[in-house]
Amino acid sequence: MGASLTPFAPVNARISPRFPPAALASPPWLRNLSRAFKGHRLGRPGWYIEQHRDRLRVLSAELPPRPGEAPGAAKNRSLTLNTPPGPLNAAAALAEACSVFDNCMAGTWSWPDPAAPRDSDDPTRLQADHLERLVAQLRTALVGEQMGARTWQRTWEPYLGRLVAAAAVSPAGEDAALLSAYLRQWEPNSRARQMGYDRARRLWKEAAWPWSQDLTSMRGSGRAAANPAGVRGFSDGEIQQLRERIMASFRLSPGDLLAWDVLAAFGLRPQELIGLELKASGDAAPLAVVHRSKRSSKGTTRPRQVVAVSPRDWPPDCHHLLRRWWEHGLPEWSQRLASPGQHMTQQLRRLHMPADLTAYGLRHAYALRLGLDLGLHVREAAELMGHSPQVHLATYGRQLDGPALQAKVQQMVAARAVQ
Incomplete structure (x- = not known):
């Protein structure tokens, strides 16, 4: 291969002829990939690499016509690469694109034969070793781009590890049979089953399997498993x-008591x-001045100030809190600790x-x-607590509305x- 990835690329590197301004917003690894691909072509025009949704693809009018395509249709054709996007996969994507060129x-x-057997029709793909390689591929695609390594280890790896273990214990020839046995490890309508379902479906999407x-x-509804009495x-x-x-414990310090009092007085996570x-x-x-931000799929919380609202029998200074x-x-x-809440819940036990x-009970x-x-x-309560009014209503609405409705x-x- 005649080109290698360079550590830096100019800001105005061009990715696609159809969207010239988008290059300014492209990540550095994609601009480097485009530049290295251009170097391999020795400047031959008409070939481009772009990211489309969660895949990479090559665009060129010099790609041969697809099977069944009308001859003489001079237009850019696109080929989706097998290599997923991301800085860790840039070298492999460059090698694949250069090979196509x-x-x-x-x-x-030539274009792949649509009549050829697909990987999704091969039952051996559901064996544990194949799934394990697919999990590693998914980790490469997600970690660094969409999540941190610790998030993967805590909320993805355990679920996908169970899927691989299920395939090793009871190899199934059909997707539905394997996935059904995997999901039945958790109670119906539980949050754990929902997360297991979502992780497995993302893995299937990575492999382009139906x-x-x-x-x-089988995913169920979290609302069906919710406690009718509320949190x-x-x-x-x-x-x-x-x-x-x-205060009576020999193992806990005044600092531990302070941490619990802070959660009780300010309702913090x-x-x-x-x-x-x-x-x-x-x-x-x-x-309290909160600097810690919470990142989730629904957005990021900003730093905020919280006024103490202590239990009724507490003094105004919250037991000399300051x-x-x-x-x-x-x-x-x-x-x-990365998870203070888990440590505090262990103290409760x-x-x-x-x-x-749990520690969240004070919140x-x-x-x-x-x-x-x-x-x-x-809206005011949600602002103090650092989440949206929708989350506040979904979590506390039943308990907040119940007494007022009864009265x-x-x-x-x-x-x-009287009437």
Whole structure:
């Protein structure tokens, strides 16, 4: 191959003749790939590489006509490459594109025969070793471009590992049989089954295999598995009990108690302890400045300031929260661990708190105080908590609307009795 990828490329590298301005927004690896492909062609015009959705493709009028295409139709044809996009795959994509160009120039390249057996018709592709290679290919396509390595290890690798294990234990000749056995490892309508379903479907998309629509019903609905009573939050009595057990514990420090009090007073996510600042406000209640951002498919939260809304029996200064902040500070683990919430939930188990309580239970209690005690509008409460009004309604709407609805009906019944 006569060209190699260069570490840098000019900003105005041209990717496609149809969209010249788009080159300015193209990632560096794609501009480098286009430049290296041009170098291999020794400047021969009319050949381009572009990213279309989640695939790479070569465009040129010199690609031979497709089977059945009318002769003499001089136009750019596109060939989708087998190599997925991404900086880690750029060298392989360049080799594939150069091979297509060289064979076209030699007159030996032809379109794949549509009547030839497809990979999706080969039952051996569902064997564990083949799926394992496909998982590695998917990891290369996603990590670095759409997610970090840690996200892959925590939320993708365990599910796809179970799929590979299912294929090794009970090799199936059909997609539906293998996937059905794989999904039945989790309870119906559970979040785990939904995630397993989504991960497997993304793997099938990576391989360009058809997905059986008969499996759709197996994904289930998270709403069907939701607790009718709503999310489980700490009661004021349980918060007091937690404080007493932490203070009586020989293993937990004043910093640990401070971390729990901060979650109770400000309704933060445990990860928002990282980089947190506390400062005094105009009155006795302290103010939290959250710097940690949460990234998800729905967007990214911005830094925000949160006013303390403590349980009813707490003093206005939240048990000398600011003074303890200056004296002790948060514990070291709250700034070092990638998942402080998991560590705090383990502390709950060691303190023998109810098994259905987690660190997020203090956040749920804060949300209910905003709505039931203060009567804040959903939009205002969502702004303080750092999520959208839609998320707030979906999570807390049933518990917030229930008491008001019951009081309204009771008033209407009493008015009817007077009449």
